[in-house]
Amino acid sequence: MTARAARRSTASAADLAGRIDAIRRTPSAAGTLAAMLAEQSPFFTGRGNNEAERLRGYILASFETAGLPPEAVPFVLEELETGRNPYTVAAAARALRGAPEVPAEAPALLVGAIARLRGSDDVVSFERFEPTPASGNAATALAELARTLALLGPRAKPAVGDLLALIRGEGETFSPAVRAELARAAEALARAEPPATACSCADDGAGIVAPRSAAPFASAAPKDLRDLALETQDGARLSFSAAFSGRPTALAFFYTRCTNPEKCSLTVTRLAQLARRLLTEELDANVAGITYDPRFDRPARLKTYGADRGMIFSRRCSLLRTIGPFDPLREAFDLGVGFGPVTVNRHRLDLVVLDASLAVAARFERRLWHEEKVLDALRGANA
Amino acid sequence: MDVPEYRKRYEAELAKAAQPKARGRAARRALTAQKRPSAAARAKAIAAAPLQEESLAEQVAELLATLSNREEPRTVRMAALQALGALDFLGPRFAPFRADYKQALREVATDPERELRESAIELLAIDKDPYAQELLVRGLKQPEDALVPDAKAIQFLGYDDHGEIIPLVRQVYKRAKGPAREEALRVLATDPRSERLFTRLLKDKSEMRSIRRLSASGLQSLNPEAFERTARRIVADESEDNDIRATSLSALAHGREAREKPADPKLVETVQKLSEKTRSPAMRSSIQRFLRSTEK
Numbered sequence: 001m002t003a004r005a006a007r008r009s010t011a012s013a014a015d016l017a018g019r020i021d022a023i024r025r026t027p028s029a030a031g032t033l034a035a036m037l038a039e040q041s042p043f044f045t046g047r048g049n050n051e052a053e054r055l056r057g058y059i060l061a062s063f064e065t066a067g068l069p070p071e072a073v074p075f076v077l078e079e080l081e082t083g084r085n086p087y088t089v090a091a092a093a094r095a096l097r098g099a100p101e102v103p104a105e106a107p108a109l110l111v112g113a114i115a116r117l118r119g120s121d122d123v124v125s126f127e128r129f130e131p132t133p134a135s136g137n138a139a140t141a142l143a144e145l146a147r148t149l150a151l152l153g154p155r156a157k158p159a160v161g162d163l164l165a166l167i168r169g170e171g172e173t174f175s176p177a178v179r180a181e182l183a184r185a186a187e188a189l190a191r192a193e194p195p196a197t198a199c200s201c202a203d204d205g206a207g208i209v210a211p212r213s214a215a216p217f218a219s220a221a222p223k224d225l226r227d228l229a230l231e232t233q234d235g236a237r238l239s240f241s242a243a244f245s246g247r248p249t250a251l252a253f254f255y256t257r258c259t260n261p262e263k264c265s266l267t268v269t270r271l272a273q274l275a276r277r278l279l280t281e282e283l284d285a286n287v288a289g290i291t292y293d294p295r296f297d298r299p300a301r302l303k304t305y306g307a308d309r310g311m312i313f314s315r316r317c318s319l320l321r322t323i324g325p326f327d328p329l330r331e332a333f334d335l336g337v338g339f340g341p342v343t344v345n346r347h348r349l350d351l352v353v354l355d356a357s358l359a360v361a362a363r364f365e366r367r368l369w370h371e372e373k374v375l376d377a378l379r380g381a382n383a
Numbered sequence: 384m385d386v387p388e389y390r391k392r393y394e395a396e397l398a399k400a401a402q403p404k405a406r407g408r409a410a411r412r413a414l415t416a417q418k419r420p421s422a423a424a425r426a427k428a429i430a431a432a433p434l435q436e437e438s439l440a441e442q443v444a445e446l447l448a449t450l451s452n453r454e455e456p457r458t459v460r461m462a463a464l465q466a467l468g469a470l471d472f473l474g475p476r477f478a479p480f481r482a483d484y485k486q487a488l489r490e491v492a493t494d495p496e497r498e499l500r501e502s503a504i505e506l507l508a509i510d511k512d513p514y515a516q517e518l519l520v521r522g523l524k525q526p527e528d529a530l531v532p533d534a535k536a537i538q539f540l541g542y543d544d545h546g547e548i549i550p551l552v553r554q555v556y557k558r559a560k561g562p563a564r565e566e567a568l569r570v571l572a573t574d575p576r577s578e579r580l581f582t583r584l585l586k587d588k589s590e591m592r593s594i595r596r597l598s599a600s601g602l603q604s605l606n607p608e609a610f611e612r613t614a615r616r617i618v619a620d621e622s623e624d625n626d627i628r629a630t631s632l633s634a635l636a637h638g639r640e641a642r643e644k645p646a647d648p649k650l651v652e653t654v655q656k657l658s659e660k661t662r663s664p665a666m667r668s669s670i671q672r673f674l675r676s677t678e679k
Binding site: 047048049050051054087118119120121122123130131140170172173174175176178257259295296298300340341342343345 | 440474475476478479480481482483485486511512513514516517543544545546547548549550573574575576605606607
């Protein structure tokens with residue numbers, strides 16, 4: 001569905017929450033709910049960011065009782081790694097409780113989430129969807145995260161060192177109730193025996209995702225991107241092909257109105273670092289970011305946003321917007337982005353590595369990408 | 384230390400803190416207040432109470448209890464709310480209390496006291512709190528349920544720059560008057576679809592100056608090129624309001640025109656001619672600023 005069509009969506013969030021409640025009671029709840037999580041799902045289309053976040057949280061929390069299916073694990077790990085909304089992060093922690101096998105990195109991500117949210121804890125309740133002032137004894141997001149760690153017990157032992165360091169270093173920033181939960185979690189982890197075998201269901205955040213298409217866009221995409229009109233941060237107009245063909249490209253997506261510092265702001269900062277590495281390594285490649293929000297992110301805004309994050313603009317390093325709608329890019333790269341009434345309501349992290357002929361050589365999605373792995377992919381695309 | 388004990392000590396300190404400025408009748412009132420301080424004295428003392436590192440938890444608990452207690456006078460509760468707002472700036476030191484603080488704000492968001500309610504909703508809205516946003520949206524959709532005036536509701540919802548409120552603000556704009564209309568335009572300045580509206584309002588000589596000024600900044604933010612085109616016409620139009628011409632010229636001086644490309648000689652000529660004719664101090668100041676910017 002296009003961003004324009006997104007504005008036509010009408011069902012109320014409460015109605016959708018009712019649908020989630022109904023699905024929760026069915027035998028195939030886990031699979032059905034997992035299928036609803038994609039950012040581009042019609043379920044979220046046309047919703048505001050806050051509403052989409054709450055619906056996502058409500059779905060995630062359902063996995064505690066419905067069971068966490070493997071296809072929903074990346075969504076849970078993503079939330080624990082980069083989520084900023086206490087409600088949704090707590091929901092991801094709840095979801096982990098329903099996992100038959102806990103991903104190896106989950107305990108460390110839980111501890112990371114506790115550290116990240118320690119200044120913005122809030123009362124959360126998953127009993128009903130509507131945001132209301134919950135009763136005095138309702139748990140907070142940090143308490144939910146700590147309880148999940150404690151419940152994981154032996155499976156979370158690898159994170160005990162990080163947890164104890166957090167309690168020692170930042171203990172005073174937690175409320176007495178959360179401190180007690182953290183102490184219980186630390187005790188449960190310290191007591192527990194580590195699992196005999198490592199879980200094989202880990203989704204390595206640093207990892208590369210197999211490209212969905214090895215063919216050039218001309219044959220793979222519904223619309224040829226070669227002629228797609230783009231505009232740089234300096235207002236120069238050029239085609240997609242003129243911008244990127246002839247050498248490999250690391251292409252990420254972002255928008256300047258993104259309020260999660262772990263996502264777009266960090267992505268552009270890391271693109272800037274990547275561009276500097278390319279210079280020192282003398283690797284001939286492009287580094288670029290394209291905004292999801294082309295009507296708002298005009299050249300001057302792109303320029304300021306990039307410069308503030310260390311981008312040194314050049315022919316090989318740029319931030320761009322599409323002149324027309326963003327949809328052709330979303331379709332061609334199957335990007336995980338959903339649109340609300342005005343702008344993006346939710347997106348995953350997406351970075352694609354293109355070879356000189358604009359074929360997708362590698363892609364990194366949902367989890368934070370590591371510079372070294374992107375550099376390796378660029379070298380591979382250059383070979 | 385437990386909360387009741389802390390409360391006794393705190394109230395004694397408050398009464399003491401309120402004493403020194405009392406004279407005559409006020410002194411007698413203050414003497415009585417030593418047993419039961421007046422609302423004004425208590426509010427004043429809460430505002431003046433120093434941060435106590437060793438008993439911050441008790442201090443916050445007391446303030447939260449005062450804020451939530453509907454039996455307390457409005458001024459005292461307001462002072463408690465302001466003190467909590469100040470403590471929120473402590474950052475990590477206030478972190479242990481933030482969840483309770485937000486809950487207390489949510490309770491006060493529907494309080495019968497207008498001033499308290501409005502302040503609590505604003506503090507929550509700054510934090511993009513979904514509960515506060517829901518209350519505000521409900522009030523805009525159903526004015527009989529409104530907890531704050533339309534202008535405030537739009538302003539508070541505008542703190543969330545994700546723009547999810549924009550479709551509703553577009554509707555409210557059509558019926559809004561006075562401050563609500565101005566607030567709506569401030570929010571719509573992040574809505575690319577409102578570009579035409581801003582262009583029309585900026586050009587409309589029958590519109591109020593404040594509306595045209597807001598439209599100028601809205602259009603400049605949404606589409607600097609479109610703003611430049613309209614602003615040039617306004618600057619050159621001798622039948623235009625001097626204030627709007629001055630605003631347009633200042634914006635041109637600070638915008639793309641001055642920074643990123645050489646000034647258009649035609650526009651410079653127009654402005655130079657204008658400088659010889661105009662008597663408006665605002666225009667003269669804008670002209671000087673513009674001409675200086677072209678010298679760079």
